[in-house]
Amino acid sequence: MTETLLGARKVRKEFPGVLANDDISISLQPGRILALLGENGAGKSTLVNILFGMYRPDEGHVIIKDEIVDLRGPDEAISRGIGMVHQHFQLVPPMRVVENIVLGAEPTRRGLVDLDEARTRVIALSERYGLEVDPDALVEDLPVGMQQRVEILKALYRDADVLILDEPTGVLTPQEADHLLGVLRELTETGLGIVFITHKLREVLAIADDIVVLRNGQVVGETRPSDTDESDLAEMMVGRNVMLQVEKSVSRPGDPVLEVKELEVKDDRGQIALDSLSFEVRAGEILGVAGVEGNGQRELVEAITGLRAPSVGVMKIEGEELTGESPRQITKKGVAHIPEDREKHGVVAIYSLAENTILNRYHRKPFSIRGILRRDVIRSHAQDVVDEFDVRTPSISVPASSLSGGNKQKLIVGREFSDDIKLLIAAQPTRGIDIGAIEFIHRRILEQRDKGAAVLLVSAELDEILGLSDRIAVLYDGKIMDVVDAQEANREQIGLLMAGITD
Amino acid sequence: MRPRQKQLIYAGLTAILILIWIFYSADDLQTTAVLAGTVRAATLLALGAMCGMIGERSGVVNIGIEGQFLLSAFAAFTIASMTGSLFMGTLAGVGMGLIMGWLLAAMAVGLKVDQIIAGTVLNISALGLTSFFYDRSRSLGIGKYTNIDLGPLAELPLVGTVLFSRPPLTYLTMVLLVVVHIALFRSVWGMRTRAIGEHPGAADTVGIDVLKLRYFNVTIAGGLAGFGGSYLALEAVGTFSRAMSGGRGFLALAVMIFGRRTPFGAYAAALFFGFTTALQNQFQLNNTFDIPPQFVGMLPFVVTIVVVALSGLFGSMRDPAALGQSYEKG
Numbered sequence: 001m002t003e004t005l006l007g008a009r010k011v012r013k014e015f016p017g018v019l020a021n022d023d024i025s026i027s028l029q030p031g032r033i034l035a036l037l038g039e040n041g042a043g044k045s046t047l048v049n050i051l052f053g054m055y056r057p058d059e060g061h062v063i064i065k066d067e068i069v070d071l072r073g074p075d076e077a078i079s080r081g082i083g084m085v086h087q088h089f090q091l092v093p094p095m096r097v098v099e100n101i102v103l104g105a106e107p108t109r110r111g112l113v114d115l116d117e118a119r120t121r122v123i124a125l126s127e128r129y130g131l132e133v134d135p136d137a138l139v140e141d142l143p144v145g146m147q148q149r150v151e152i153l154k155a156l157y158r159d160a161d162v163l164i165l166d167e168p169t170g171v172l173t174p175q176e177a178d179h180l181l182g183v184l185r186e187l188t189e190t191g192l193g194i195v196f197i198t199h200k201l202r203e204v205l206a207i208a209d210d211i212v213v214l215r216n217g218q219v220v221g222e223t224r225p226s227d228t229d230e231s232d233l234a235e236m237m238v239g240r241n242v243m244l245q246v247e248k249s250v251s252r253p254g255d256p257v258l259e260v261k262e263l264e265v266k267d268d269r270g271q272i273a274l275d276s277l278s279f280e281v282r283a284g285e286i287l288g289v290a291g292v293e294g295n296g297q298r299e300l301v302e303a304i305t306g307l308r309a310p311s312v313g314v315m316k317i318e319g320e321e322l323t324g325e326s327p328r329q330i331t332k333k334g335v336a337h338i339p340e341d342r343e344k345h346g347v348v349a350i351y352s353l354a355e356n357t358i359l360n361r362y363h364r365k366p367f368s369i370r371g372i373l374r375r376d377v378i379r380s381h382a383q384d385v386v387d388e389f390d391v392r393t394p395s396i397s398v399p400a401s402s403l404s405g406g407n408k409q410k411l412i413v414g415r416e417f418s419d420d421i422k423l424l425i426a427a428q429p430t431r432g433i434d435i436g437a438i439e440f441i442h443r444r445i446l447e448q449r450d451k452g453a454a455v456l457l458v459s460a461e462l463d464e465i466l467g468l469s470d471r472i473a474v475l476y477d478g479k480i481m482d483v484v485d486a487q488e489a490n491r492e493q494i495g496l497l498m499a500g501i502t503d
Numbered sequence: 504m505r506p507r508q509k510q511l512i513y514a515g516l517t518a519i520l521i522l523i524w525i526f527y528s529a530d531d532l533q534t535t536a537v538l539a540g541t542v543r544a545a546t547l548l549a550l551g552a553m554c555g556m557i558g559e560r561s562g563v564v565n566i567g568i569e570g571q572f573l574l575s576a577f578a579a580f581t582i583a584s585m586t587g588s589l590f591m592g593t594l595a596g597v598g599m600g601l602i603m604g605w606l607l608a609a610m611a612v613g614l615k616v617d618q619i620i621a622g623t624v625l626n627i628s629a630l631g632l633t634s635f636f637y638d639r640s641r642s643l644g645i646g647k648y649t650n651i652d653l654g655p656l657a658e659l660p661l662v663g664t665v666l667f668s669r670p671p672l673t674y675l676t677m678v679l680l681v682v683v684h685i686a687l688f689r690s691v692w693g694m695r696t697r698a699i700g701e702h703p704g705a706a707d708t709v710g711i712d713v714l715k716l717r718y719f720n721v722t723i724a725g726g727l728a729g730f731g732g733s734y735l736a737l738e739a740v741g742t743f744s745r746a747m748s749g750g751r752g753f754l755a756l757a758v759m760i761f762g763r764r765t766p767f768g769a770y771a772a773a774l775f776f777g778f779t780t781a782l783q784n785q786f787q788l789n790n791t792f793d794i795p796p797q798f799v800g801m802l803p804f805v806v807t808i809v810v811v812a813l814s815g816l817f818g819s820m821r822d823p824a825a826l827g828q829s830y831e832k833g
Contacts, residue, residue, distance in 0.1 A: 075710025090705035092698045093824070103698055104709030112689040154709070 002065050005030050005193040006051060006082060006162045009068075011060035013046055020046035021057070022217040028162065028210075033184065033194045035208035037201070039237055039434045040405060043217040044197050048164055051195070052084050053077035065161075075104075083155020087166040089147050091154075093140035097133050098122050101154045125156055129187065144292070145176045152183075163187065164195040169203060173292050174462060174495035181207045199237075201230045213237055238435045246442045249450065251470040254283035257423050257454035258304065263313035265299040273299035275478040276313070281423070286445070286455040288469030288486070290462060291498055296478040297458045298340060301427045304456070305337045306330040307345075317423060331360055334422035338412055338429045340458070342405070346412045349401035353393060354382035356400045357415045381418070389414030390440060406437030413441055417448065424448055427458045442468060462494060476500040527661055533785065538665045540781025543739060545773035546676045547572070550731035551755025552762060552769035553683050554604075557724035559764060560687065561717045562700040562825040563611055564618040567603070567625030568728050569752025574629040575599040575732025577636070580743035583736075584643050593672070593733040600729015601722055603629075608721035612714055615829040626752075634745055647741030648672060672734045679727070684766040696720055700823035703830040713830045728752070750804070757807045764823075775810075779803040 007027040013020050021043045028034045038044045049055045051062055053071030061068045064080050071077050074084075091100050098118050107117040122135045131149050139147060148168060155163055165184075169177040184194055184207060198204060204211055205225045213221040213236040221236040235241055258281040267273035274296045281287045291297060302308035304315060306327035315323045317333045331337075339345035347356050358367050358378055366377045382396040389410045393403060400408060409429070416424070426445060430438040445468060449455050459465050465472055472489050474481045474497035481497040496502075527534045551568045558565040578599035583592025603625055610621035648670040656667035687693040695716060698706040703713045736743050758776055762768030783802040786792060792799060 073710065074708055078710055084708065086708065088704075090702070090708045092702045092705050094701060094821075095694075095698065099694060100705075103694060103706065104711050106691045106694060108691060112685070113691055113694055 002030055004028065004063050004066055006195065007063040008047065008051060008057075009061045009063055011047065011050055011057045011062070013050060013055060013057050015046075019217050021050070023060070024214070024217070024219055025060075026212050026219070027063075028193045028195055030161070030191045030193050031188045032209040033188060033196055033207055034210045034212065035204040036195060036197045036212055036214060037199065037204050037233060037237060038214035039199060040432045041434070042214040042237075044214055045166070046217075047214070048084075048166060048195070048197060051077070052082060052164060078104075078158050078160075081159060081161040082164065083152075083158060083160030083162065084164045085148065085151040085155060085166065085168055087168075087170065089144075089151055091139045091147055091150060093138070095139060096135065097137050097139060097142070097150050098135035100139055100150055101135075101157050103154075105158055121157065122153065125153055129153075129156060129183075131156075131183065144171045144294075145173075145180075148172070148180070161191070162193045162195065164197070166197045167199070168196070169198065169200065170460070171293060173498040174491055175499055177203070201233050204233065205230065215239055234435065245467055246439065246446060248446050248468070251285045251449065253285040253470070254452065256280040256282050257318055258456065259314075259316040259319075260304070261314040261316075263300075263303060263310050263315060265296070265303045265308060265310045265313075267299055273478050274303065274310075277478070277480060279473055279480060279483065281454040281456050283422075283454050284449055284452050285470040286449050286457050286468055287483075288465035288472045289456065289458040289475055290465045290472055290494055291460075291475035293460050295475045297427070297460075297475060299478075300475070301337075301340065301425055301456075301458055304330075305335065305339075305425055334420065336416035336419075336421040336424045336453075338409075338416060338424070338426040340427035340431070342408055342412060347400040347408055350399055352399055353386065353391070353396040353403075353411060354378050356411060357382040357385045357396075357418075360415060361419075385411070385414035385418055389417075389444075404434075406433035409433050409441060410437060413444055417444060420451075421448060421453050424453050424455045425458075426455065428460060429457070430459075430461070430464060462491060462498075466491070466494075474498055523661075531661070533789075535661055535664050537778070537781045537785050538661070540784055541774055541777040542665055542669070542673065543777070544780040545770065545777030546673050547731050547735055547739065547751055548755050548758045548773035548776055549680060549766075549770045550676055550727055550734065551752055552759035552773060553679065553766055554600075554724040554728035554731070555756050555759040556762075556764040556766070556769065557683070557687075557696070557727070558721050559759070559823060559826055560700045561696050561720040562703060562823055562828065562830070563608075563717055563721050564622065564827050565607060565721065565724065566619060566622035566753070566756065567607055567629075568622075568731075568755050569748050569750065570622075570625035570627070570629030571600050571603045571725055571728035572732045572735060572748040572752045573633055573746065574603060575729035576736035576747060577633040577732075577743055578729075579733035580643065580736040581641070583645070584641050587645055589645065589648055589737050592737050593730070596733030596736065597726050597729040600732060601726045603729070604722040604725015605718075607725065608718045612717045612721060612829070618827050618829075630746060633743075637743070637745060641743075643737075643742055648738040670738045672730070672738045676730075676734070679730075680766045680770055683727075687766070697823075699830075700825055703825050707830075717830070731755075754803065754807060757811050761810060776803055776807065779806045 004027045009025050011021050011024045024047055026034065036044050046055065050057050053074045053076050062071055069080065098115060101122050102118040107114045119135045126133050131153055133146065133149055133153065139150060168180060172180060181203065188194060196207060208225055211223050211225065212219055213233065215237060261278050263274055263277045264272060265274040289297060299308060303310045306325055306329065309324045313323065314321060317335065322330055322333065343349065358381065361367055362373060366374065368374060379396060386393060386396055391407050391410045391414065393407065403411065429441055429445065445455060457465065457468055466486065466489060469486045471483055472486050472494065473483045474494060476498060477500060481500065481502060551572065554568055555565050575596040579592040579596030582595035583589050607621055607625055610616040610624065611618045650668045650670050653667040657663045687696065695706060695711050699711065699713045699716055707713050735747065740747065754776060758772040759769050761772040780803045783799050786799045787796050
């Protein structure tokens with residue numbers, strides 16, 4: 001009888017400047033689900049990459065089936081029965097499901113790939129585990145939930161006894177996520193072991209048999225769902241008492257600030273991403289836009305901030321039509337934007353913090369006069385932003401790339417909030433940052449609302465939407481399914497809307 | 504392939520056959536000459552296009568085909584002239600192509616040099632080296648490859664001359680088209696090659712060594728271009744002259760794109776471009792138009808520009824997703 005299906009013993013891994021894993025030991029038993037819980041940067045990914053043979057530990061060992069092994073690459077981990085479902089799916093979009101599943105372990109006949117044999121095996125596998133797929137569909141045509149199923153089948157096809165899933169529910173609706181948890185539970189009944197990586201406390205409590213909490217590269221807690229609860233886990237994760245829910249007052253909405261009428265926007269491929277969208281956001285309220293990513297959120301934010309011209313429709317801010325205007329014209333009207341991708345649209349990585357704080361105002365007095373930047377004004381402005389928004393940095397002269405995700409985000413928020421703003425567009429404002437910074441940014445967003453700004457909050461995190469919004473619009477396939485009052489909203493109802501189900 | 508596309512292809516083929524028949528009834532000698540010239544010009548383009556597509560399918564752009572043609576043609580010619588053996592010359596051409604492919608791989612895959620720059624290095628060094636070592640007094644001595652009649656098939660009117668009475672490397676190229684097609688779309692190698700060009704990360708996680716496979720593919724593809732160089736020097740022309748590849752390595756890239764990075768598609772495109780070349784030759788030979796020959800000679804290149812510019816109209820053609828990007832693990 002195997003004791004440890006997959007484990008780490010005193011694993012240590014150091015990257016330049018970071019101790020990613022420090023003396024970590026874990027052990028997964030057959031038929032059990034081990035949840036690895038931790039914030040971004042806690043060392044989860046490093047640990048998993050070590051278990052999967054992508055990295056080699058500096059010290060310590062990986063254990064597979066009670067045996068100390070020295071993995072030289074993922075192929076060796078695979079051949080020893082470790083299967084991994086990556087957070088970003090590792091599928092080749094223009095290839096068929098069956099080709100993706102067998103890639104790297106292709107059945108052959110007379111030297112050529114035997115796709116018939118592959119198809120037979122895939123169908124048998126999907127029947128055995130109740131994971132239905134169309135083997136001949138192109139992966140790029142499949143919805144994300146189905147792509148994830150392909151990833152799981154890919155691992156099972158290679159006779160995995162262990163499945164490692166990295167943040168598997170991030171891209172799913174709540175119902176799809178529940179379904180996945182059910183599938184995983186069934187898989188364990190065949191003796192499979194599962195390592196489940198997440199930062200979502202609810203899921204951990206729902207699915208895990210054993211919980212390991214990581215912080216700063218160390219194991220800070222080991223427990224079981226029956227012995228703990230959400231606030232306990234959050235405290236372990238962060239290392240101090242945290243408020244999971246920000247307190248907020250009742251909103252007193254005023255006049256409409258943002259009005260969108262029958263907006264049609266095309267995506268990069270020229271397909272319609274937003275289909276005749278109409279809504280408004282009033283002063284002093286937060287309109288949350290819920291939905292699985294890729295249903296038009298990005299195009300919506302880009303259209304409103306002027307980064308993408310709508311093909312049809314009208315967008316007004318405080319009654320003035322600004323459809324198709326440049327970002328600068330729109331910014332001038334008092335629009336602040338926390339972009340979805342902070343590395344790409346939020347900061348210029350090689351610029352200093354000081355320079356980054358004036359990206360939206362460098363052309364104005366007093367920051368520049370007749371085209372010449374005024375260093376002293378800029379530096380004092382930057383220092384104010386850094387102080388007020390608690391950006392942890394040794395100096396305002398270091399490049400933005402030296403900041404952690406949370407501090408970068410605070411810098412962006414600080415830059416955007418340092419004027420009086422009429423409208424705030426916040427896209428995924430807390431993605432991938434630590435709980436402390438999340439709390440901070442949530443409070444600041446509410447503060448803007450209470451000062452009378454209209455806020456459009458776009459987020460894939462349903463908890464964030466439910467916690468902050470006054471009204472919630474659910475976006476599905478480029479259309480608003482419904483707008484509900486946040487006080488009457490519940491997860492199930494929103495989740496169904498996110499899946500495009502209205503009744 | 505969608506049924507509509509298939510219908511279009513059949514309709515196009517029928518139209519072409521009818522046109523050929525009309526022209527053949529009007530002037531059989533000229534028609535035969537133009538079509539034979541079409542196949543001759545298409546062979547080199549098809550080889551270059553296959554070289555390009557194996558690279559690009561694996562995610563590596565090869566704009567050095569021109570240089571690979573040229574230096575391989577030089578090697579083939581020189582060795583054939585020294586040994587008196589066309590076969591040895593051909594081997595030398597292929598060998599030189601492999602070396603240049605390996606060189607491109609070393610730069611673009613191994614050292615992660617920008618792929619366009621790496622290809623340019625091949626082109627420039629091939630031109631420089633061949634110009635420097637070019638020996639005007641050297642000649643092939645032995646004749647170039649001669650036509651081989653395929654028995655009674657060669658006696659057929661028109662197609663007999665155009666298809667079944669060709670020199671050996673042309674036949675071999677046709678075989679290679681089939682081989683590369685099967686290899687790319689049916690073999691394990693082909694499936695992995697397409698995967699590393701689209702999503703190298705995915706291939707890596709299932710244990711495919713992306714860098715090794717790219718190295719191998721770019722090298723092998725160089726061999727195909729080298730074969731093209733041998734063809735150029737020992738079969739099409741029968742000698743070596745400065746810069747004799749004359750831009751056809753670049754034309755081959757257009758052919759590859761127009762043929763959607765498939766061997767048969769590329770051959771169809773190569774025949775089309777070959778046709779413009781053959782037509783242009785015939786015009787010049789007969790002095791059809793009373794304009795300077797340089798302008799008539801522009802025909803294939805003008806057509807290239809127009810066709811590539813318009814190619815977007817023939818349905819979407821998507822590049823491999825990882826094309827031009829070097830791969831970093833992790």
